[in-house]
Amino acid sequence: QKEVEQDPGPLSVPEGAIVSLNCTYSNSAFQYFMWYRQYSRKGPELLMYTYSSGNKEDGRFTAQVDKSSKYISLFIRDSQPSDSATYLCAMSGNTGANSKLTFGKGITLSVRP
Amino acid sequence: EAQVTQNPRYLITVTGKKLTVTCSQNMNHEYMSWYRQDPGLGLRQIYYSMNVEVTDKGDVPEGYKVSRKEKRNFPLILESPSPNQTSLYFCASSLLPGQGNEQFFGPGTRLTVL
Numbered sequence: 424q425k426e427v428e429q430d431p432g433p434l435s436v437p438e439g440a441i442v443s444l445n446c447t448y449s450n451s452a453f454q455y456f457m458w459y460r461q462y463s464r465k466g467p468e469l470l471m472y473t474y475s476s477g478n479k480e481d482g483r484f485t486a487q488v489d490k491s492s493k494y495i496s497l498f499i500r501d502s503q504p505s506d507s508a509t510y511l512c513a514m515s516g517n518t519g520a521n522s523k524l525t526f527g528k529g530i531t532l533s534v535r536p
Numbered sequence: 537e538a539q540v541t542q543n544p545r546y547l548i549t550v551t552g553k554k555l556t557v558t559c560s561q562n563m564n565h566e567y568m569s570w571y572r573q574d575p576g577l578g579l580r581q582i583y584y585s586m587n588v589e590v591t592d593k594g595d596v597p598e599g600y601k602v603s604r605k606e607k608r609n610f611p612l613i614l615e616s617p618s619p620n621q622t623s624l625y626f627c628a629s630s631l632l633p634g635q636g637n638e639q640f641f642g643p644g645t646r647l648t649v650l
Binding site: 455465467468469474494517526 | 638
């Protein structure tokens, strides 16, 4: 089982839809959870960061972490064409080999006007 | 402006011709890393560096070399490129490895090896 699994997509939704992106993981040492967004022909950029379990909201974006289920989600409300990008989950632990950031494979989202 | 720069952005070369992709960051970061990104495989770490003169293998180091002689620079060297190294390459840096430290990525280098 891979350390981080992410739905491969692609995903296409109409403008205004609520989008749910998910990742599961197997390493219980992971404490730091991130979502990166990558536009076409660009490098990934940090979108959301959550430490341990719980929710974090930033505008139309909400990140959720459920450590008991080893499951993280990113919700996008009122999706816009400008949200069209590849979204990568990433996570790491505190020490040693676990401190390396481990990425999911990414899912490409397309928001249709 | 805080940034990671990579050069060249695009490169087409032939099998066996040595090449270097440069990477530089202006944020005084300790940790630097090289990734390759391939369809269906995601981002895979090639090499990383914890500090000057400290480098280590990532998940896919075969066929690559790196050096870290200065804190800001972390070049990626392909001594004898092969077609299976055709990929999109990203350099990244962060203050420290993992632990929630944001990784800043360069714009990418698209390499084609014929």
